[in-house]
Amino acid sequence: MQFSDQFLRAINRYFNGTASEAEKDMINKWYHSHDDATVNVDVNQADYEQILESRLKQRIKESIGIQPVKQRRLWPRIALAAAAVAAIVFGVFFFKAPGKPEPGSGATNYTNDIAPGKNTATLTLANGKTIVLSDVKTGVIVGVNKLTYNDNTVISTEGRDLSSLRSVEMTSLSTPRGGTYQITLPDGSRAWLNADTKISFPSQFIGKERKILIINGEVYFEVAKNKEKPFIVVADQQEVEVLGTHFNINAYKDEGSTKTTLLEGSVKVSLLSGKRSDEGTVILKPNQQSLVTGSQGIAVKEVDAAEAISWKNGKFSFEREEMSSIMRKVARWYNVDVVFQEPLQEVKLTGSISRFEKVSKLLEMLENTKEVRFKIEGHKVYVTK
Known part of the structure; x- marks a missing residue:
């Protein structure tokens, strides 16, 4: 299914909190035309994500089972299905932002987040x-x-x-x-x-x-x-x-x-x-x-x-792509400097995510492979194992 640039930009502005009433109405009408139940897109973000997550889980449960995870894939099979359903609903891929890390858990703390281009x-x-x-x-x-x-x-x-x-x-x-x-x-x-x-x-x-x-x-x-x-x-x-x-x-x-x-x-x-x-x-x-x-x-x-041309259509899309190439794309789009603290440039990863997300969501997706970790300091992103 193809989506117009106008619709993708409306989605971008909605999640950035800058969508006009006309754009919200357009998204709302399109969503309702593809779903029997109704959800007003003007609810607050936390409630909306909770409703969407519940629907995704239900649809996935009805259609597939959980499959084994292949090493170095950016997400397990069930998450791929969730992303596919999200693409049908919104026309873009998106992933839930990382929660607050527990003390000593080793989770990356993205308190210094960076907006997309x-x-x-x-x-x-x-x-x-x-x-x-x-x-x-x-x-x-x-x-x-x-x-x-x-x-x-x-x-x-x-x-x-x-x-x-x-x-x-x-x-x-x-x-x-x-x-x-x-x-x-x-x-x-x-x-x-x-x-x-x-x-x-x-x-x-x-x-x-x-x-x-x-x-x-x-x-x-x-x-x-x-x-x-x-x-x-x-x-x-x-x-x-x-x-x-x-x-x-x-x-x-x-x-x-x-x-x-x-x-x-x-x-x-x-x-x-x-x-x-x-x-x-x-x-x-x-x-x-x-x-x-x-x-x-x-x-x-x-x-x-x-x-x-995934970049032109509002996505990052990697197919067994080396980390060095991935991080060059990240550097250009988020206007950051990337520093490899360990020799991870040749690690190859596969996956896709919206270019409209903040950098934290992209980095979290990459971290889910257990192959790399990141730290943000100012406008520098440090890559480590």
Whole structure:
């Protein structure tokens, strides 16, 4: 079942206590339409969690039994079922926050919790003028003579010269650590920026191609079709050419490789060094991912493309992923520094949780494997055994 970005954002704001009455009403009506019993979402959080937990237990009891727990899974089978039911009710995964640890129990004390990232980005015009975009909006639309948010609200540009929007001069959009944003490019193509990401693009696509640059970070694209004008993305040592398709590029400089994952259509991935020949060029099919690493050329493997864009859909999703990679994602989204106090970087874990949760819930989930433990001090997360 697919849920709209608007619905997921409403859920996020509800659990943050900032949902509007209209959003509460939308959630309430949707929930009631999928459940015979009624629960008003405006009850207090403690009562609501108690009711939900009771319902989850009852549904699980009716459908499955408790299965053995496999080592290094992030939760036993019964918890997976609970999360699945929660996904049906809410459209997102969530887990109960850790309770207060008993003295001497060894449980992690998350008194210094950290909120998840949010919608925040900066648009830099060709003339160097910057616009800090609203954190209560989700995306920006770049037009010929004006800038608007996704809800068609015109962005105030008082004192700023927008003449560069009518030219081919380069404009950039960047998100900080702990930030995400969506942009509709001048040709109608849409791009979602993950945390700590920067892209650069011409204010208008004039000429035979539509070319943008990923300076750093991760971007999911839905490209507007135009057979006469290929869409080209340059990231680090590679170039991706498409006519109209959906794909994701992970080009963080600290990842060691550039990953391009195709969801639909086809794309051509080329090494910049081999662009003038067939060497260093591959054509990706849906559910394939290319990896460009240093001078080792291009490798291609089969993947679950949905896993690659889980971040765009509001989830952390790990499939036998190394702790070093997991904690890089945590560092970017929660804007924290991660310190490994023991050599646990290569421990592999599997699981999923909402990106809208505070960091304590994610860390508790990882701790349930008995493979790692955490301590939060300020904006540093320490990893230990």
